[in-house]
Amino acid sequence: MAVRSVTLVDVARRAGVSRTTASYVLNGRAERMRIAPLTVERVRSAVAELGYRPNRSAQTLRTSTTSTIGVLSDHVASGHYASSMLTGASAAARRADHLVVIGESEGDVDLEALHIQEMLDRQVDGIVYARLVTSTVIVPDSLRDQRVVLLNCVDEQRSYPALLPDERAGARSAVETLAEAGVAGDVWVVGDDPTPHALAGPLRMAGIREALDELGTPLAGVVSCPWAARDAHDAVHHWLMSGVRPGALVCLNDRVAMGAYQALATHGLDVPGDVSVVSFDGTELATWLRPPVASVELPYTALGELAVEALTGAEELTPSIRWVPMGLVPGRSVPDRERPFH
């Protein structure tokens, strides 16, 4: 334990060179300093033989950098699927030889402040400020002048670079999926119920409307309900009671789709035989439904990766919004496209 670890001096001695030379070699300045290849080799071997590892704290004290990225979130690490954002962040960090430290505020501003303080004290090289639900945020003052990237949120003043799921484009691809299957003629939306500060709902609606417009097909109607399985079930059930028989449903998230499925089943309606369904979020739940529902996926992993890449990369950070593409998790909730034989 306290075996006094191997230091640069040891390496230098072993390689028969000066500390300076050893340092240069390890910092990739051998070239510039025109150090003999043989010398470089000797240093390298010494490092290997001794199992030398630079002392990060010493390096930090000297350079004020830590090769560490902080990820600050409200609930991202907990409960939900959104934590795959951390997977993306961790992977990207690894690639850049960085490590990720996390801080979950659980929506508590004071807790958040403490985490920020801890991270700044540790001189993280950058901070990802993330939200579980796409929203507009007020970035704490303590983060001013720090390297920050907003993930799944934007600040009112647009003074930070932000990464957001491209919900509009995602919504369009949902509609296109229906169109390709030839069932875009009678499309209903289930779940329109914008939560304050949540941006996804309106964007999804906008994308759906746009796509239908281009197809020259009107939106048949909207069934409003909160984004929860139970509420969706009740709303759709009630709605179906009125005798409507929709051709296709666009559910604004997977839980809503689950509720809709339950109601459709109660009414003896088959998916995709009688009704086609597409959904949003692309959670595992989508694949568990029978049949699995085609769902426009929230690109959490990509968001995490891009945020960390921006922070670890050399490019300057400039205020901007970057829309990250959403993929489509295929399902069997839409009929196979009729393929003309030729």
Next chain:
Amino acid sequence: MAVRSVTLVDVARRAGVSRTTASYVLNGRAERMRIAPLTVERVRSAVAELGYRPNRSAQTLRTSTTSTIGVLSDHVASGHYASSMLTGASAAARRADHLVVIGESEGDVDLEALHIQEMLDRQVDGIVYARLVTSTVIVPDSLRDQRVVLLNCVDEQRSYPALLPDERAGARSAVETLAEAGVAGDVWVVGDDPTPHALAGPLRMAGIREALDELGTPLAGVVSCPWAARDAHDAVHHWLMSGVRPGALVCLNDRVAMGAYQALATHGLDVPGDVSVVSFDGTELATWLRPPVASVELPYTALGELAVEALTGAEELTPSIRWVPMGLVPGRSVPDRERPFH
């Protein structure tokens, strides 16, 4: 940015004392060093007025401690609900004035080794070695002689402290729930299909058998299937085709319960009217089903908290297994207990 931050010297000067004194005050040695209360006060104010924050790297360089805990996991951060372990870890760390750094190996040993290296380089004060699925592991050699706590796993040699969900007790409470509702007379298990290295299945089965034994009721039977919604549906559907009409199902996890629900619905069986159901894992899925299924919850948050508390606490770490209680997420999948009127 490079405004040369406030250092201890500044504080000392401002307080009109020596660096030594300031240091003592900040490290809680004022008492022992018999420093005048007034002096202490002056230092405290100086700290506040200057917004002084000790430089962590300098402290680390000097003390070899970082107030940082590493959490190493295979997939815990990703996709699944298990990430609430990180919430627990983060919260416990915060309470102990520590921060959590994460490393996700994605099941790759080399990647894991790299993360371990990074963490050790940064001199984390302890490491949580975690697994998404309860399993037996081989702890990497590089972790020997480090402060390590195993979370949701054990090593063959039992040479580390380990935290495991108390599956047996959890299973017993599942059966008790059925018994209290008076429906423990015809209990079937759905999902027995032990994955290699996964420990939960056998423990759950054992607990169920024990509890039934004590009730003097035999286990009616077992429907085997992998722990997936689709497989469970198919297995239960097939089984019901044979005409069996079970009184109660213990599903070995929530996805299995979901599949069972689907099959029961197909056969016109009502939950809990015709069949009672209890399940395991306590994921959100359990609450989304109709009716929500009562589920024995995996205590991920508690596991995370306990692991970090063990690491940040003063007590010595000794090899052991600590069984962490599993709560019951209530549902409406079991009839209300008949309450005698009196």
Next chain:
DNA sequence: CTGTTAGCGCCTTCAA
């Protein structure tokens, strides 16, 4: 290419 020198900010004797 190399050795020297100077800190980075903090903790911790030691002698005053």
Next chain:
DNA sequence: TTGAAGGCGCTAACAG
């Protein structure tokens, strides 16, 4: 109580 001094391990400018 305090000032001086050493050192944690490393980087980097500078004069050979």
